[in-house]
Amino acid sequence: NTILLNDQFIDREQSSVNIEDRGYQFGDGVYEVIRIYSGKMFTGKEHITRLFESAEKIQLTLPFTEDELTENLYKLVEKNKLDTGIIYLQVTRGVSPRQHQFPLDGKAVFTAYTKEVARPEAQMNEGVTAIVADDVRWLRCDIKSLNLLGNLLAKQEAFSQGSFEAILHRDGTVTEGSSSNVFIIKNNTLYTHPATNLILNGITRREILRLCPGIGLEVKEESFTLDELYEADEVFVASTTAEIMPVIKVGAKAVGSSKPGEWSKKLQETFKASIQ
Numbered sequence: 301n302t303i304l305l306n307d308q309f310i311d312r313e314q315s316s317v318n319i320e321d322r323g324y325q326f327g328d329g330v331y332e333v334i335r336i337y338s339g340k341m342f343t344g345k346e347h348i349t350r351l352f353e354s355a356e357k358i359q360l361t362l363p364f365t366e367d368e369l370t371e372n373l374y375k376l377v378e379k380n381k382l383d384t385g386i387i388y389l390q391v392t393r394g395v396s397p398r399q400h401q402f403p404l405d406g407k408a409v410f411t412a413y414t415k416e417v418a419r420p421e422a423q424m425n426e427g428v429t430a431i432v433a434d435d436v437r438w439l440r441c442d443i444k445s446l447n448l449l450g451n452l453l454a455k456q457e458a459f460s461q462g463s464f465e466a467i468l469h470r471d472g473t474v475t476e477g478s479s480s481n482v483f484i485i486k487n488n489t490l491y492t493h494p495a496t497n498l499i500l501n502g503i504t505r506r507e508i509l510r511l512c513p514g515i516g517l518e519v520k521e522e523s524f525t526l527d528e529l530y531e532a533d534e535v536f537v538a539s540t541t542a543e544i545m546p547v548i549k550v551g552a553k554a555v556g557s558s559k560p561g562e563w564s565k566k567l568q569e570t571f572k573a574s575i576q
């Protein structure tokens with residue numbers, strides 16, 4: 301298994317973490333997860349651009365251009381002969397004696413590796429359950445930061461209750477999932493939280509919004525409440541790995557008739573066509 305360390309392709313066993321890497325000590329870095337379908341990056345450009353945007357928001361200068369990174373990621377996929385899976389990539393502010401302020405001579409550390417991940421077809425067909433949880437995260441959720449404790453605590457709560465996802469809310473307003481964006485459909489209109497500082501503007505989210513006009517589904521990028529979530533005709537969450545994942549139960553409350561809804565299925569079909 302070959303990984304990418306800065307601009308070097310090395311064996312996974314030959315890599316190690318420096319104990320004073322700021323990613324390791326502070327979560328001082330940003331990351332991306334990119335889907336690979338049939339050996340090709342899906343919406344690779346959007347993910348790479350978002351990585352550069354996240355880096356800029358934390359004043360981290362990346363030691364390569366978008367084109368150089370794209371080329372190396374393609375080489376990485378090829379070297380690992382990956383057909384269906386993901387690339388995980390992250391960049392930290394690098395290694396320096398531990399202090400909170402940024403090091404003056406910091407050198408970013410970039411790593412990327414691939415992993416086989418199947419499309420979650422059974423779950424997408426049957427739907428999953430979700431819980432709701434308080435969104436206790438910070439106010440810069442637009443940055444795809446390595447600091448994920450708020451997300452992890454929520455996901456763990458969902459997992460321990462046998463649920464797929466935790467749907468987060470701030471004072472009753474739904475923001476996003478612990479590792480996904482959240483959508484409801486009510487009276488043939490799709491609602492999702494606007495792309496503000498309170499959510500990550502998912503690439504899958506953008507793809508869904510792009511596909512809606514083609515199937516005649518009206519879109520409102522407007523936030524909705526927990527009550528509206530419970531009363532929705534359809535609910536789904538979306539991410540790079542989960543794609544479009546119907547939610548058939550939120551907490552103890554069934555969504556619609558406890559089956560993936562018609563609009564959700566239509567979006568899944570359209571999405572599937574767009575990845576082929």
Ligand code: PDD
Pocket residue numbers: 333451476477478479480481499500501502503504505538539540541
């Ligand atoms: N998570 N919101 C949060 C908090 C996320 O962590 C993610 C993705 C998304 C969806 O973004 P996208 O469609 O670009 O994948 C929204 C990734 C997959 C992860 O951390 O594994």
